[in-house]
Amino acid sequence: MAPLNLSPLKFQTDTLMLQASIPPLFSRALFKSISTTITMSLQSTSKPIKSRLRGVVFDMDGTLTVPVIDFPAMYKAVLGEDQYLSIKSASPSGIDILHHIEQWEPSKQQKAYEVIADFERQGLDRLQVMPGAAELCGFLNSRNIRRGLITRNVKLAVDLFHERFGMSFSPALSREFRPYKPDPAPLLHICSTWEVEPHEVMMIGDSLKDDVACGKRAGAYTCLLDETGRYDSPEYANVEHKPDYKVSSLDQVHSLLESNFDLTP
Incomplete structure (x- = not known):
């Protein structure tokens, strides 16, 4: 048996053909009610569920x-101009400055965090x-x-x-x-x-x-x-x-x- 085609266009075509062949004794009002119900069902199933x-x-x-924070300026102050440009070219989505700092030795890390904290404090004044x-x-x-x-x-x-x-x-x-x-x-x-x-x-x-x-x-x-x-x-x-x-x-x-x-x- 061929699969049932319930597409709205196919349903509309078949409805017109079927309606033309309905015997007079069959209630056209009932047929219209049935076809409307099926059409509404087809429309509702076509809507995506949120x-x-x-x-x-x-x-x-x-x-x-x-x-309010000038991130490029902050990155340059922490990394240096050359390293900043090198990392930026290799990281199109942006620089993860905290990740880079974590790889450094403690004294260098501390200086970097102080630079970042200074930029952040300046930003708070303009929040x-x-x-x-x-x-x-x-x-x-x-x-x-x-x-x-x-x-x-x-x-x-x-x-x-x-x-x-x-x-x-x-x-x-x-x-x-x-x-x-x-x-x-x-x-x-x-x-x-x-x-x-x-x-x-x-x-x-x-x-x-x-x-x-x-x-x-x-x-x-x-x-x-x-x-x-x-x-x-x-x-x-x-x-x-x-x-x-x-x-x-x-x-x-x-x-x-x-x-x-x-x-x-």
């Missing part, structure tokens, strides 16, 4: 807060919340979606962010939590604390090498915040971890979540 989303984890610098962050947090609150934070910045910066802008994220993991991004450990820790599965969580950040890599390695959905379109450059075409979604502002995340996920509490 995945449930129970939590969103954010990066801080460059995602929840406006970028500003990212446009759309407060509104997005309000939307997540209205849907009872949990909010977490993972940053490679220090706890002092996280505490100042919470105090200055009145937004709370829990857990909020800073550089003191090891291993840090792009290792999936901090995100898996948050999922465990929330008692949810990684595939029920989204990681949002502005870094392919840290945020997207962390999210993908953990098994979570990922959204890359790319305000300037820098990641559209060909040099990022073949990176290992690519985001599930990409936005140019936090204002776009609201509709992205509603369109693609089941936000039922």
Whole structure:
């Protein structure tokens, strides 16, 4: 027996042929009711089932807060001009400065951390919340979606962010939590604390090498915040971890979540 073809186009053609041959005694109203039911069934099965989303984890610098740290200048101050250019050319998705420092001997490490801390302290004086962050947090609150934070910045910066802008994220993991991004450990820790599965969580950040890599390695959905379109450059075409979604502002995340996920509490 040939397989049953239930495509909407085939069904419509067959319906017209069958309707023309219906005996007068057969209720055309009943036939119409049956055909309408089947059509609605076909339409409903063609709609994709949305995945449930129970939590969103954010990066801080460059995602929840406006970028204020001159990272290229910081990398050059730590690595030196030549080593910076060498590492940058070999790492298209970005430089993991903390990883490089960990390989150094203790006294050299200490000097590097002091340079980084100085850049971070200067950044704290200019800390500003990212446009759309407060509104997005309000939307997540209205849907009872949990909010977490993972940053490679220090706890002092996280505490100042919470105090200055009145937004709370829990857990909020800073550089003191090891291993840090792009290792999936901090995100898996948050999922465990929330008692949810990684595939029920989204990681949002502005870094392919840290945020997207962390999210993908953990098994979570990922959204890359790319305000300037820098990641559209060909040099990022073949990176290992690519985001599930990409936005140019936090204002776009609201509709992205509603369109693609089941936000039922």
